[in-house]
Structure formats: C-alpha cells, structure tokens
Amino acid sequence: MMKIVGILMALVGWIIPVVSLPLTQSLSARFVASILGLIISLAGILGVLNQAHLREAIWKK
Amino acid sequence: MKLWRQNKLCWLLVITCLLVVCGLGALAQTQATPPPATAAAPPPLPTDAPLDLKPAAAPTTDDLVKGDPAGTKTGTANDVVVSDTKKGMTLADIINQVGQNRIGINFTWTLITGFLVMFMQAGFAIVETGLCRAKNANHTMMMNFMVYGFGLFAFWVCGFALQMGGGAPYSTLGGANSLNHEYVATFLGKTWGLFGTHGFFLSGITYDVGVMVLFLFQMVFMDTALTIVTGSCAERWKYAAFAVSSVFMGAITYPIFANWAWGGGWLSQLGNNFGLGHGYCDFAGSGVVHAVGGLTALALALIIGPRIGKYTREGKPNAIPGHDIVIVLTGCFILAFGWFGFNPGSSLAASGNGALRISSVAVNTMLAGCTGSFGAVLYMWIRYGKPDASMSGNGLLAGLVAITAPSGFVNPTASAIIGLIAGVLVCVSVEFVDRVLKVDDPVGAISVHGANGLWGVLSVGLFADGTSNYGGSWNGVNGSVTGLFYGDASQLVAQLVGIATLVGFVFSFSYVAGWIMDLVIGQRVSAADELEGLDIPEMGALCYPEFVLKPEGLRVVSEVAAD
Numbered sequence: 323m324m325k326i327v328g329i330l331m332a333l334v335g336w337i338i339p340v341v342s343l344p345l346t347q348s349l350s351a352r353f354v355a356s357i358l359g360l361i362i363s364l365a366g367i368l369g370v371l372n373q374a375h376l377r378e379a380i381w382k383k
Numbered sequence: 384m385k386l387w388r389q390n391k392l393c394w395l396l397v398i399t400c401l402l403v404v405c406g407l408g409a410l411a412q413t414q415a416t417p418p419p420a421t422a423a424a425p426p427p428l429p430t431d432a433p434l435d436l437k438p439a440a441a442p443t444t445d446d447l448v449k450g451d452p453a454g455t456k457t458g459t460a461n462d463v464v465v466s467d468t469k470k471g472m473t474l475a476d477i478i479n480q481v482g483q484n485r486i487g488i489n490f491t492w493t494l495i496t497g498f499l500v501m502f503m504q505a506g507f508a509i510v511e512t513g514l515c516r517a518k519n520a521n522h523t524m525m526m527n528f529m530v531y532g533f534g535l536f537a538f539w540v541c542g543f544a545l546q547m548g549g550g551a552p553y554s555t556l557g558g559a560n561s562l563n564h565e566y567v568a569t570f571l572g573k574t575w576g577l578f579g580t581h582g583f584f585l586s587g588i589t590y591d592v593g594v595m596v597l598f599l600f601q602m603v604f605m606d607t608a609l610t611i612v613t614g615s616c617a618e619r620w621k622y623a624a625f626a627v628s629s630v631f632m633g634a635i636t637y638p639i640f641a642n643w644a645w646g647g648g649w650l651s652q653l654g655n656n657f658g659l660g661h662g663y664c665d666f667a668g669s670g671v672v673h674a675v676g677g678l679t680a681l682a683l684a685l686i687i688g689p690r691i692g693k694y695t696r697e698g699k700p701n702a703i704p705g706h707d708i709v710i711v712l713t714g715c716f717i718l719a720f721g722w723f724g725f726n727p728g729s730s731l732a733a734s735g736n737g738a739l740r741i742s743s744v745a746v747n748t749m750l751a752g753c754t755g756s757f758g759a760v761l762y763m764w765i766r767y768g769k770p771d772a773s774m775s776g777n778g779l780l781a782g783l784v785a786i787t788a789p790s791g792f793v794n795p796t797a798s799a800i801i802g803l804i805a806g807v808l809v810c811v812s813v814e815f816v817d818r819v820l821k822v823d824d825p826v827g828a829i830s831v832h833g834a835n836g837l838w839g840v841l842s843v844g845l846f847a848d849g850t851s852n853y854g855g856s857w858n859g860v861n862g863s864v865t866g867l868f869y870g871d872a873s874q875l876v877a878q879l880v881g882i883a884t885l886v887g888f889v890f891s892f893s894y895v896a897g898w899i900m901d902l903v904i905g906q907r908v909s910a911a912d913e914l915e916g917l918d919i920p921e922m923g924a925l926c927y928p929e930f931v932l933k934p935e936g937l938r939v940v941s942e943v944a945a946d
Contacts, residue, residue: 325898329891336887339880343657344571349873352659356879363887367681371894372820375685379821381694 324374331366335359430478433471436460486557486593488734492741493556493596496728499721500603504531504610506717510780511614512926513711514773514826518916519618520706520926526613526622530629534606537633541583542605543598546638548579548589550647554854555732559593565647573656575649578642600728604672605637607725611676614826615684616906619691619913622921624906628683631896637675640889644671650884653877654860660874662858663881664847666744667729669788669839674885677833681822682894687906689823691913700817703825708772715776719752722783726790736854740791743851747790748783751802755782758806766810773827774810780831781809785839792847792864801842805835837882842866844875 335358342355376382439460451457463480465472508527515523549565552558565576582589585598609629616625643650644665654662665671694700705711726748732738759778763771782802786793789801812830816822822829849865851857857864865871900906912920916932919925 329894332887332891332894334887336883336891339883341571343653343659343880344573347658349876352657352876353872353879356876356883359883360879360886363883363890367886367890368820372685372822375688376821379694379698380688380691381696381698 324370324377328366328369328371328374331370332363335361335363335366338362429473430475431470431473433473434477436472485734486555489555489732489738490592490596492733493600493728493731496724497596497600497603499724500600500607500728501531503603503607503718503721503725506714506721507607507610507614508714509710510714510718510776511610511617511826513707513709513714514614514705515617516703516916517706517927517930518918518925518932520918521922521924522622522917523613523617524926525922526617526620526625527610529626530609530613531606533626533629534609534633535602537630538602538605538638539585539598540634542634542638543585543601544580544582544589545578545635546605546641547597547601547646548581548583549576549642550579550645553593553597553731555730555736555738556593556596559591559597561588561591562594562597565642574652576642576647576652577649578639579646597731600731601641604668604725605633605641607668608637608672608676608679609633611673611828611832612680612683614828615680615824616687617825618917619687619907620683621905621908622917624900624904627900627904628897628906631900632679632893636679636889636893636896637671639892640675640885641671643884644881650877650881651858653880654858658873659877659880660844660871661856661860661862661864661877663877664792664843664857664864664874665788665840665881666791666843667726667787669784669786669836670881670885672836673784673787673832674836674840674882675889677829677831677836678885678890679893679897680824680828681833682890683897683906684822684824684829686894686897686901689821690825691910693823694821698821700821705773705825711773712776715779719779719783722748722752722787725783726787730791730853737852740851740853743795744790746795747786747793747798750795750798751782751786751790751805752779753782754799754802755779755785755806755809758782758803758808759810760806762807762810774813777809777813777827777831778806781805781835784832784835785842787836788839789843789846791853792843792851792866794846794848794850797842797846797848801839801846805838808834808838837885840878840882840885841875844878847871847874 338359339356342352346352441460442456446456460472463472463476465476504527508524511527512520512523548562551560551562562579562581564580566578566580567574567576582594585594609632613625642648644663645651650663652662653659690703692701693703723745727741727744730738730741730744733741756775756779759774759781760770763769763774782805785801785805786798809827809830812834813827816824816829843866845866845868847864847866847869849863849869852863855861865874867875897906908917908921
C-alpha cells in the first residue's frame with residue numbers, strides 16, 4: 323500500500339506543474355507549481371516509496 | 384577694376400555661362416545617380432547556361448597524370464558533378480554541389496560522432512565491471528555487451544518511430560521530411576505532442592538517407608541510457624529480467640521522453656505554447672539520456688534491493704570494493720573521449736545553422752569534465768584524507784553528464800562552474816544514496832547520471848548566455864536560449880517542468896514497469912547464486928577461470944586484519 327501511495331505522490335508531483343501551464347499565465351505561479359510538484363514527487367519517491375522498500379530490506383531478515 | 388568696368392557685359396555673360404554650366408552639371412550628376420528603387424535589376428543569372436571554366440584553370444589530364452604532391456591540383460572544377468555532360472558545367476551544377484557539400488559535411492560529422500558515442504559502450508562496460516567483484520565480471524560485461532543489441536533491436540522496431548517520427552524537418556540533415564507525423568492530444572485547450580508514428584522498422588517512406596543518419600545517432604544515445612541501469616543493478620540482477628527490461632526501455636520508456644524533448648513533443652513546445660523561453664532545452668541529453676537512465680536505475684535498484692552483505696543488520700553500509708581500478712579509470716578515459724561525440728555531435732551539423740559552435744561545445748565538455756574530477760578529488764581529499772580513485776572517475780563523469788544539456792548554450796566559465804558543482808554533488812549524492820536512502824548502487828550510477836543529469840538540465844535555465852544562435856531559433860522560438868543569470872527567468876521554469884517530468888513521470892513509469900516484470904519473471908537472482916557469484920549460475924563461465932577467488936568470509940577477515 324505504501325508503495326502505491328509513493329508512486330501516486332510522484333505522479334501527482336508531475337501533474338501539478340503540467341496542469342498549471344494552461345491554467346495560469348503567471349511565471350511566478352508556474353515556478354511555484356514546479357517547485358511544489360518536485361517536492362511532492364521527491365517526498366513520494368525518497369520518503370514513502372523508499373521507506374516501504376526498507377521495511378522489507380534483505381539485511382533486516 | 385578697370386578691366387571690369389570696361390568689359391562689364393562680357394564678364395556678366397561669362398559668369399552666367401559658368402553658373403549655367405555648373406547648374407547643368409549638378410543636374411546631370413543628380414540624374415546620373417538614380418534612386419535605388421528605380422535602378423534596373425541585374426539580368427537573372429543563367430543557371431542552366433554553360434559556364435566559361437577557363438578562369439578556374441582546372442588541371443588537364445596531362446597535368447594530373449604527373450601526380451599532385453603539393454595537393455594543388457586535386458579538388459578543382461574538374462570534381463564538380465555535371466548533370467549534363469553535353470551541355471557542360473552550369474551554375475545550377477555548382478549550386479547543387481554546394482548544397483550537397485554542406486549536407487555531406489553534416490552527415491559525415493554526425494555519423495563519426497555517433498561512432499564515438501557507440502564506443503562509449505566499451506567505456507561503460509569496463510567501468511562497471513571494474514567496480515564490481517571478480518566473481519560477477521562475466522555477468523556484468525555480458526549485460527553491457529548485450530544491452531547494445533537488445534536496445535538497438537527495440538529501437539529499430541518501434542523506439543525510433545515513437546521518438547523522432549513526428550519531428551521533421553531536421554534541416555541540417557537535408558530535412559528527413561518523412562518523419563512528419565506526431566500523435567497530438569488536446570488538453571485544457573492546448574495541443575500536446577505525445578509520440579511520433581513514422582519510422583517503424585525504418586520502412587516505407589522513412590527509407591531515406593537523412594533518416595538513416597538520424598537513426599544511427601539517436602540509437603547510440605538510447606543505448607547509453609540503457610547501459611546506465613546495468614551498473615546500479617549489477618551483481619544481483621537476473622539476466623533474463625535485464626534482457627526484458629532493456630528491450631522495454633529501448634522501445635518505450637526512453638523514446639517517449641526523448642520525443643517530448645527532442646522529437647517535437649510537448650516539452651519542446653513549452654516556448655511556443657506557453658511562452659516559457661525556448662521550451663525545454665537539453666542540447667545533448669543530461670535529461671533525455673542520463674537522468675532517464677539514472678532515474679530508471681533508481682527505480683530498479685529499489686525493486687531489486689541491496690546486495691547481500693552491503694548493509695549490516697543495523698543498516699550500516701559496508702564498502703564492497705571493485706576488483707580492478709585500472710580498468711575503471713581506463714573506462715573513464717574512454718567515456719571522456721566518446722563524450723566529444725556525444726556533445727558536439729548533437730549539433731547534427733558542422734556546416735551552416737551556427738554549427739561552427741561545435742568548437743565551443745567541445746571545449747565546454749572538456750572543461751566540465753576537468754573541473755568535475757577536481758571537485759570530487761578535493762571533496763574526498765578534504766573529507767577522508769585521500770584522493771579516492773573511483774570517486775575521481777565518477778567526478779569526471781559527473782562533470783561530463785552535467786555539461787551535456789548546457790554544452791551548446793553556455794560559455795567556458797559557466798562550464799567550469801557547472802562541472803565543479805557536479806564533482807562535489809556526485810560525492811554528496813553517493814553518500815546520501817548509500818547511507819540515508821540505503822539504496823545499493825555498486826557503481827554510483829544514480830548519483831553520476833541521475834542527480835547530475837537533473838543538475839545539468841537545471842543549469843541550462845541558469846547559465847545559458849544567449850549567444851548560441853543555431854540558425855536563428857531553437858525549438859521554433861526565435862533568438863538564442865537565455866537563462867536566469869542572463870535575463871530570462873521563463874527558461875528556468877521550462878527546465879523545472881522538464882525536471883518535474885523526469886522525476887514524476889519517468890521514474891514512476893519505470894518503477895511500475897519494473898514492478899510488473901518482478902511479479903512476472905522476477906528481477907533478482909537467488910541468494911545462493913548471488914553468494915557464489917553470477918558468472919557460473921547466470922552465464923555458465925567464469926570471467927577469470929585461472930584466478931583463485933577468495934570466499935566472501937575470508938575476504939572480510941583479511942580486510943579486517945589489514946586494517
């Protein structure tokens with residue numbers, strides 16, 4: 323379940339800046355959307371998804 | 384005065400005549416210089432009329448049979464191809480020859496640089512093999528060897544069409560105009576190019592000389608991305624899973640993102656559609672090749688998990704040194720050499736369209752590699768007291784990876800800065816991946832290619848200096864690519880959207896595909912095979928059959944004793 327959440331976060335982090343492109347003309351808004359998206363994607367991958375893998379890591383067995 | 388008084392009338396007549404003459408002269412002068420608008424146009428050049436070749440003084444057959452040691456008689460008017468020998472040489476013949484010479488120069492340049500990039504496979508192979516243990520050397524070499532064939536086949540079947548099938552015209556290669564159909568979706572009132580549809584199997588109308596050049600060059604780039612993954616998954620990746628994964632990546636994952644960036648897809652159109660600079664700019668592939676490879680490597684390294692013995696039960700990392708630092712650093716040199724094909728060759732031209740900038744691209748590449756290795760050596764020396772050899776090599780590669788995207792848009796000073804940052808970044812990233820994330824990456828591919836690929840993409844948005852004018856426009860936007868430090872913040876946003884796509888889409892896509900493969904065929908070898916070494920269980924033969932390999936336990940004991 324955590325793996326799916328992590329991947330969904332990564333995808334949402336991509337969709338945010340993409341959707342912001344046609345929705346706003348403001349460069350600042352697009353910049354913020356891109357940074358926000360990146361943070362969410364990285365949190366999903368390095369935080370949630372990686373933690374899910376670490377729980378079942380081979381060195382813990 | 385006396386004379387004046389006596390002949391007043393005569394003098395008046397003389398002066399009047401002079402004035403009239405001068406006036407008429409001035410008038411004539413004015414009329415003799417008509418305004419340019421009314422000038423008669425020169426007669427059109429008779430392009431199909433035979434030319435008088437005497438002034439060219441072409442050597443005669445008698446001259447030529449005497450040999451040409453000075454090189455002054457070879458390559459003259461005699462060598463211009465004449466379309467109608469009865470008529471003789473015409474201006475049309477010369478014009479056609481000039482055009483073909485330009486395209487011929489570009490073909491030759493692109494093909495030879497492509498050959499250099501192909502040779503990088505050898506560099507990757509020995510770098511990765513040297514950084515792995517001797518018991519897995521055959522397996523690691525065979526992954527790097529066959530990734531070339533698996534990737535090439537997949538790219539020929541469908542990868543090339545998906546990537547470049549809708550991006551024509553490629554003007555420096557004569558157009559390659561048959562690659563002219565892009566599948567486009569409409570979303571929120573805008574069009575988004577998603578993938579090309581011409582060029583499957585290089586058949587039909589794509590059986591074209593320009594398309595062939597483009598295919599060869601793009602194919603070796605794709606293979607570079609594929610071979611990055613073999614490094615991070617080395618020493619525990621099942622060979623069958625590697626084969627399927629490589630075919631999938633060469634056919635789908637890589638071409639999709641490459642289309643978005645290079646094949647006329649939506650990322651390249653961010654400038655035209657949304658006013659973001661020149662759209663996503665990636666001159667030679669920090670993002671398209673290296674970040675795609677590095678992020679796919681991260682996805683698969685997560686799925687496969689760390690090697691047995693890499694981490695203690697408490698999660699502390701153990702160093703597992705490679706078996707041959709000589710071939711590691713030799714491989715790095717081969718890669719640095721090949722990079723002179725990778726970056727300068729990405730102009731796809733050496734003649735016209737601002738292509739002479741290849742000299743600048745080559746120097747930028749050289750400088751960033753140099754400062755990258757400096758950064759890594761200094762970091763390791765200061766932090767650990769020794770200039771670590773393998774990290775020096777990784778620093779060189781990190782600098783080269785980072786300069787790949789901006790190499791065509793930045794000046795030498797910026798290149799040096801980008802490389803230096805990359806050299807430090809790769810060391811920090813390796814420690815972070817190893818100790819914090821606890822992801823096992825035997826060769827540091829995630830840091831070298833993933834982290835520094837993203838840094839390279841970002842650096843375009845910062846350092847592009849607005850002096851690179853490749854034929855007047857880039858991605859269909861007039862003017863030169865200019866980054867934040869030179870006045871265009873919108874270019875930085877375009878690059879950030881590209882980075883978000885790499886991290887969010889490419890990673891997720893690769894992860895899901897790798898996960899499905901893990902469920903269907905299994906990604907990881909058995910623990911017994913891993914401990915034995917993969918050469919016999921997976922490949923059926925040892926790489927070094929005459930060597931006596933130390934068992935893992937004895938190795939640890941001997942290393943502890945040495946400490």
